[in-house]
Amino acid sequence: MTTIKDIAKAAGVSVTTVSRALNGYSDVSEKTRKKIIDIAKQLNYSPNTLARSLVMNKSKTIGLLVSGMTRSAVKDNFTFEVMTGVNDYIAKTDYDVILFNTNSTKQREKTYSQLCRERRVDGVILQGIKTDDPYLTEVVESDIPCVLIDIPIQSDRVGYVTTDNVYGAKKAVQHLLELGHRNIAMMNGHDYAFVSKQRLQGFYEAMEEANVPIRKEWVVNGDFSEEMAEARAYELFTNEPNITAIFCASDLMALGVMKALKQLHLRVPDDVSVVGYDDILLASYVSPALTTVAQNKFQMGYEAASMLIDMLEGNEAKVVTLRTQLVVRESTAEVKKG
Amino acid sequence: MTTIKDIAKAAGVSVTTVSRALNGYSDVSEKTRKKIIDIAKQLNYSPNTLARSLVMNKSKTIGLLVSGMTRSAVKDNFTFEVMTGVNDYIAKTDYDVILFNTNSTKQREKTYSQLCRERRVDGVILQGIKTDDPYLTEVVESDIPCVLIDIPIQSDRVGYVTTDNVYGAKKAVQHLLELGHRNIAMMNGHDYAFVSKQRLQGFYEAMEEANVPIRKEWVVNGDFSEEMAEARAYELFTNEPNITAIFCASDLMALGVMKALKQLHLRVPDDVSVVGYDDILLASYVSPALTTVAQNKFQMGYEAASMLIDMLEGNEAKVVTLRTQLVVRESTAEVKKG
DNA sequence: CTGAAAGCGCTAACAC
């Protein structure tokens, strides 16, 4: 493989001159520059970024650490959309992205910051990490610039992008209230997700403002899993026949809930209204189409990448909160009288 | 950031010894090794893979070059599933993956092999590349180990994984023939996809073996796009009302076809039977659920990664052909008599 | 069992 040394020899100059010429420094005569560039082309030269990174002490790579790259997560293309957004922004820069995943054996032995430091990534985007993940604190407290998705931790090296979860959930529940529902349940995710707490809060706020009493036993956790949500919903609706509507903290769980309702011969939306969260692809394809709170996942990735690159260029870590949108489809309807 | 030099100093040994101890060489006394490992831990040492890669002349990274990471491709989670398969295999190795995309400005100036050489990836997996892509030949003829997905090029450095496209298409068309259809159309992709040619061949074989005449004007290209397929299908079914069934080279196109049929007030499967290809997530969720030829995309990625790593360890490039499976759902039915 | 020294390909003072 050709090196600048080879070029230097061929051009009869020193490696310094080659380096400078190729990197567009001004203090090289146009004549030598042209010659060097010609020879480089001729020799099919590619710079060795490893060597460059080593000496410059920055690699021009960012890490993308996701938890959702699993076979079972294919239904939930959240991760993929975020990744696409990241990719889209990064494509416009001179950075490349290196993919880490949290669910490998490899990772279990190494902390996130170790992963990052070994590859000398300049910064990292984290997605799908649980708030109780011990490695989360570890990487956030390291000196690696981080952008978190849906985890509200901030410092001079750590920013995050999220959506208006409280407000999003509130709008969803208000929609149910406006339809006349009073007996509203909630299928939440789990205690280790920031968004779960936020969406629960939105639920509470909406209910309280409408002076509708909250039944704590009507709020259950489905662990963001379709199967778990189905099982929980089956129990819930079996024991509590008065519930007329349910707000789910994710579309995938809403799908599970709808399956349970079908088994119990309860019709959506005639007997029970269902609202989801996320607006995954399936939401508009299932029958009945799911009313849900749409998040712009693509943009979340895009903003995260943008913020990270900004940070690497000396700007401050920020907080970006994107707006969500209630998308009313077919899974919600007015409560039946009596 | 701690280096082996720091450790050497702290332990009172040379850097050589540190390197050997940390890499598990046998010619270090247990005592010094333990000491060194302790100090390394204490100093929170992470090896600098850049430096290591530079001197070892291999980076322990593979490139993943995909074309399908675009906002519009989200419906078609083909890319994501392949990526997940790749990721799953790689997670078990000591390699990391670096993501390249074909649709960036960055890339338009650099060839694929340049991208690879600059980052010194040890090998690369290519997915979603058109057969007429000039950079394809370029990377395949370089000395970089490649595994291609759905492109049949082989050499000592290039292997590929694909599925039994001819047979898969044949089964799909035979299914239609068995249902009594004779007036069968095909919505193909484009001329720059290997799979299009193969699937077309399968279509021909099935028709010929059944002694059913082929109408060339009933075979159209939808460019693997939902919108394009919709437009083409609209024309086709407007002009050719005798067609009773259509085989599509992708599910996404099948979706487009179904939209066109709906507009034309043709019912699926009562008036027209539709078969897709891929078995994307949506196939089982649309109504009517799509009969299709299922490919194991996850496994394609997994096998590709496995082959590449094998090659990097000295084994030969191979060809892996995975089996497809006809999944009969609701979009196909017996042809209506007379 | 351990160390000295060279070198991977590149950049960056510093001199001329």
Added chain:
DNA sequence: GTGTTAGCGCTTTCAG
């Protein structure tokens, strides 16, 4: 404008 030199952090002969 251009060259000399040192050094990024690591591995690897080669001596001892």
